[in-house]
Structure formats: C-alpha cells, structure tokens
Ligand SMILES: [Zn+2]
C-alpha cells in the first residue's frame with residue numbers, strides 16, 4: 700500500500716487500516732505475518748518536504764524457536780515515530796542533511812509516497828526478539844539424534860564415551876545377556 704503524501708488534507712491526518720497477512724507476500728525469511736495487522740498512524744507535515752509519522756501496529760508473527768525449531772507465534776505491539784524525507788536527499792552527491800533537532804529515525808519516501816507495507820516490515824524486524832524462544836526453559840534439540848528434548852527423552856548419552864572402551868562394554872553386555 701502506497702500512501703500518497705500529496706493527497707494529505709491539512710497539516711495532519713489520521714489513518715486506520717487493517718492488512719491481511721497476504722499483503723506481506725512474499726513473506727520475510729525471519730518471520731511470517733500470522734494475523735491481520737492493525738495499523739493506526741498520524742502523518743503530519745514537518746517542515747519542507749519532511750513528514751512525521753507516528754503510529755502503532757499490532758499483529759501476531761510466526762517464527763521458529765531459536766533452540767528447538769518448533770513454530771511459535773508472538774504477539775507484536777510496535778509503536779513507532781519516524782521522520783520521512785524524500786529518497787533523493789540521501790544520495791551521495793548531495794550535501795549531508797543537517798541533523799534534525801529531534802532524534803527520530805529517518806526513513807525515506809519515493810515519488811511522493813510512503814510504502815506502508817515496507818514501513819511495517821521494518822517495524823516488525825525491530826520488534827522481534829534477538830533469539831525467539833518457545834519458552835525460557837526450552838531444552839532444544841539433542842545434538843546427537845536431533846530429537847526435540849521438550850517432548851522426549853532420547854537414549855543418547857550426554858557423556859562422551861571413550862571409543863577404546865567400546866569393545867569392553869560389548870563384552871560386559873554379552874555377559875549380561877547370558
Ligand atoms: Zn523451543
């Protein structure tokens with residue numbers, strides 16, 4: 700969805716939109732949008748061709764647990780405040796833009812329009828935890844057999860065994876069986 704800034708009424712406008720997950724196709728590799736995205740935002744003129752965008756997006760994102768690789772869903776409530784300037788001002792041959800008096804994150808719009816889906820994608824990446832976990836106590840996968848240790852106790856011994864003792868162990872087992 701492109702927000703045409705030339706069609707802004709007055710100096711400030713309020714928007715409320717809901718986007719279905721399919722609006723985010725192709726989905727990002729790090730997560731998948733798993734529920735409709737509710738967006739409320741205010742766009743206001745911020746001097747010259749700059750715009751201040753203040754908003755909040757809520758949804759649920761699906762991703763893999765960083766330890767056991769199970770699918771998990773996290774509720775997301777991302778508030779943001781951005782300063783949008785035209786893309787061209789960022790090009791190398793133009794003088795460096797003066798540092799704004801506020802310390803808002805600068806984003807760029809192209810051809811007079813803000814790409815709202817792209818903006819939301821960036822907010823989702825920022826809202827994701829560094830290492831998402833299904834639970835703090837997630838036990839992960841067995842490094843030997845790959846079983847999910849949250850669901851099953853595998854038979855792998857966590858203790859490293861000296862392979863030179865293996866024949867001896869076989870001998871002992873055989874004695875037991877007799
Ligand atoms: Zn896990």
Ligand SMILES: [Zn+2]
Nearest residue numbers: 841844853855
């Ligand atoms: Zn195992």
